[in-house]
Amino acid sequence: MKIRLGYVAISTSLDITSSKTITYTNFIKDKDYNKLCSTINNNLDNLIEILKYNIANNIHFYRLTSKLIPLSTIIDYDYITPFMSKYKIISKLIKDNNLRIDVHPDQFNVLNSTNKEIVNNTIKSLEYHYKILDILNIKEKIIILHIGGNTFGKEKSISRFINNFKKLPDYLQKCIAIENDDKIFNIIDCLKISKKLNIPIVLDYHHYICNNDGEQIEKYIIEIFNTWHNKTPKIHFSSPKSNSKREYRSHNDYINPNTFIEFINKIKHINIDFDIMLEAKAKDSALYKLVSQLKYLTNYKFIDETSFLI
């Protein structure tokens, strides 16, 4: 089975960012749309550079920053047509090099909130992420979402998620994958929701370690992967910042290779290709470090810099 590794948003090897922002309070002072435009141009140019770098290093799995377009969910403006030529360049890079691109709106997107306004903001944010995936002509559009808050208890919170999900436009429903979180909704909860909505589950292994009811992941992995049907499943992997109670849930700069190998051993009885997104502060450096450690510690057969067979 083939496993491919990826990283999130920022390359530490490049001194550029595709997440340049303008704060709302600052923008409304003089409503400088030229500044907004030049920030978007900067972010898109830098995204092009990052993708070229990924291609040169055989990194084919990558998560876009949610901050690519500043204020996209706060003010109403056209961030598509004025930048079409850049979107086309990015789209071609993705298509020609078979890059796998996804997005993961942050924890402030709460589809099951009891506050209507927050649900509406979440929908706006989902629409923004969809628009970007769409304009980049990405065929397999994946937006990874957490279940959200726990107000009035788990059962009611899951019901709210399901009800609000069903109200979403069809094109958004088709893109959403759910991820188990580190505090409230574990992999069993996600499977329950996935069965009702027929949507894929992204297993976050670190969250599973933080939040489980004693379920063994080796027994559920096939069920989780089956939620992806004919698509390639995704997994999130990270290591705790430290073993202290306060920092255990936080991400470490790097990936613990022994935990990684342990995880692979737990699930290698299945025979399905999948991708692993490394959520480490050191980004692509963490990826390279892990790969060099795996080459030393295991007999995984590396196909290129970021993918291997077991």
Place this chain on the structure above:
DNA sequence: GGTCGTCAAGGGGTG
């Protein structure tokens, strides 16, 4: 040019 407080967001916990 470097440092440090601030910005955005929603939930959850404490007092």
Place this chain on the structure above:
DNA sequence: CACCCCTTGACGACC
């Protein structure tokens, strides 16, 4: 009800 913390990368005011 008021406050504070979590998280994140970058802004922006200041020296």
